[in-house]
Amino acid sequence: EVCRRIKDDPETAFIPVVMVTALDRPEDKVQGIEAGADDFLTKPVRREELIARVRTALKMKDLHDRLQSAYKGVDRLNEHMMLALTSFEPLSFDRDAIEMDLAKRLLVPDERAPQALLIVSDEGNVGRMYRRRGGGEITRDELHLNPPSLKSVSPDEGEVRISNWWQEGKTLPEYQSRFPKEVFNLLKFVENFAAFRTGGxxxxxxxYAGDVSAFEAEVLKGLAIxxxxxxxxSRQIQETERAFRYSVEALSRAAEENDEETWEHTIRVNEYARTLAEEIGMPSRFVEDIGFFAQMHDVGKIHVHPDILRKPGKLTPEEWEVMKSHTIAGAKILGEEPRLKMARNIALSHHEKWNGSGYPYGLKGEQIPMEGRITMMADVYDALRSKRPYKPAFPHEKAYKIIVEGxxxxxxxxxxxxxxxxxxxxxxxxxxIFERYKGEDE
Incomplete structure (x- = not known):
């Protein structure tokens, strides 16, 4: 009955039970095994046999505990991956936050968890040590390391390394000497470690609490990978994004070469648009995007002859029609690529007006995309502040009065x-913004 109660309780079910009894009938042995006994010995029992049976039961218990710990580690690995994927923002990737989450899941207090985690970056001389303190708090320290000092703990690329001090043929004090002093100063002593190296x-x-084994090493490997x-x-996406943004800026600069506008003008329009988007409470992603894509508002002027763009006097009706076509030309240049949708909308609609008197389509009110309405205000203000072949630059006060009063x-x-x-x-x-990004001739 005692054995059955032990095995029925999930908290004690895996405690090994060796039943020693004077009962020697086969049915007694079967009843003991069915009650959950891991082994059954009939008296008289030889001391050596009992010790051997107990050792075997304890080995099986240790193996179960390691498998259970590995299972929990895999579960933590899955949670870590789900969090990383659901919160993955490649353009604003926070390495420190992902590493801290990794440390919290690996160092989570349980019967076999390690006490510290060291991550050494590609450059080889900067490391981050995460340590479990009282109450489960995880602290982070940055270490400046000498790469050769890591050879004693670093495995080959793609491999794991396991070390327990008592298996190394050294005393515990001798074992400490293999670790960089920066690591030793933080940890004070090291009994064992598991290491994995990949991608530099x-x-x-x-x-680890207890000897470290292949089970713990594989969990570490999985979390690290x-x-x-x-x-x-994230790094690869960011590299692609940088190339994309460089291409957009290059296209914007190409349009400027055909016009009297300057690079400072495009920067200012970006900043004006960002300011307005923030002020009216647009989502952060919209604010970030318009703060970059507003510069594409006049990209279609590549298709307009410089003589028209730089004409000091009033345009003829024919020239005015050509000038207005830069909105449609800009939309055609930017095409249907989803990533450029905002830029296309800006190029096409930044001359539309709320009262419907704008061009190219005479859109009215909310028919005009929000990004077009914002960029239209930004462009009008900067055009008033800037010198043009047909007008002088106006001071802020006059530009403000023209916009507010007409x-x-x-x-x-x-x-x-x-x-x-x-x-x-x-x-x-x-x-x-105008003063901050003012050109030499403005």
Whole structure:
């Protein structure tokens, strides 16, 4: 009955039970085994046999505990990967946050968890040590290491390394001498470690509770690989994004070469648009995108002859029609690529007006994309502040008055009312942006 109760309780079910009894009938042995006994010995029992049977039962218990720990480790690995994937933002990847999550899952307090995790980056001389402190708190320390000092713990590429001090043929004090002093100063002593190296990154877990085995090493390997995969994906996507942004900026600069506008103008329009988007409460991704893509508003001017763009006098009706075509030309240049959708909308609609008097399609009110309405205000302000062949540069006060009160050509009903009010609230910021990014001739 005692054995049955032990085995029925999930908390004690895997405690090994060796039943020693004077009962020697076969049915008694069967009843004991059915009650959950791991072994059954009939008296009289030889001492050597009992010790051997107990050792075997304890080995089986240790194997079960290691398998159970490995299972929990795999479960933590899956949780870590799910969190990394569901929160994955490659353009704003936070390596430190992903590493901290890895450390929390690996160092989670249980009967076999390690006490510390060292991650050494590709450059080989900068490491980050995560340690489990009282109450489960994880701390992080940055270490400056001498790469040769890591040879004693670093395995070959793609391999794991396991070390328990008593298996190394050294005393515990002698064992400490193999570790970099920066590591030893933080940990004070090391009893064992598991290490894994891949992609130039070394991951080492120190001071497991009990001997470290292949089970723990494989969990460490799995967690490290998942983290490094996410990090590599992010780095590659960021490299692609940088190339994409460089191409967009190059296209914007090419359009400027055909016009009197300057690179400073495009920067200012980006910043004005970002300011307005923030002020009216647009989502952060929208704010970030318009703060980059607003510069594409006049990309279609590549298709307009420089003589028209730089003409000091009034354009003829025919020339004006050619000038207006730059909106449609810009949309055609940018095409249907989803990543350029905002840029295309800006190029096509930044001359549309809230009251429907704009071009190329005479859109009215909310028919005009939000990014077009915002960029239209940004472009109008900067055009008023900038020198053109047909007009001088106006000071901030005059530009503000023309937008707010109108001058015949520009009237308040050209603008989305919410954006109009946002401009009035942030007018001082517009003035600051112009001064900050003012060109040499402005």
């Amino acid at each position: 990154t070394l991951v080492v877990a120190f001071n 998942h983290t490094l995969v996410i990090s590599t994906m 001058d015949g050509r520009t009237t308040p009903d050209h603008f989305d009312p919410d954006i109009f009010e946002a401009f009035k609230r942030r007018a001082d910021d517009f003035a600051d």
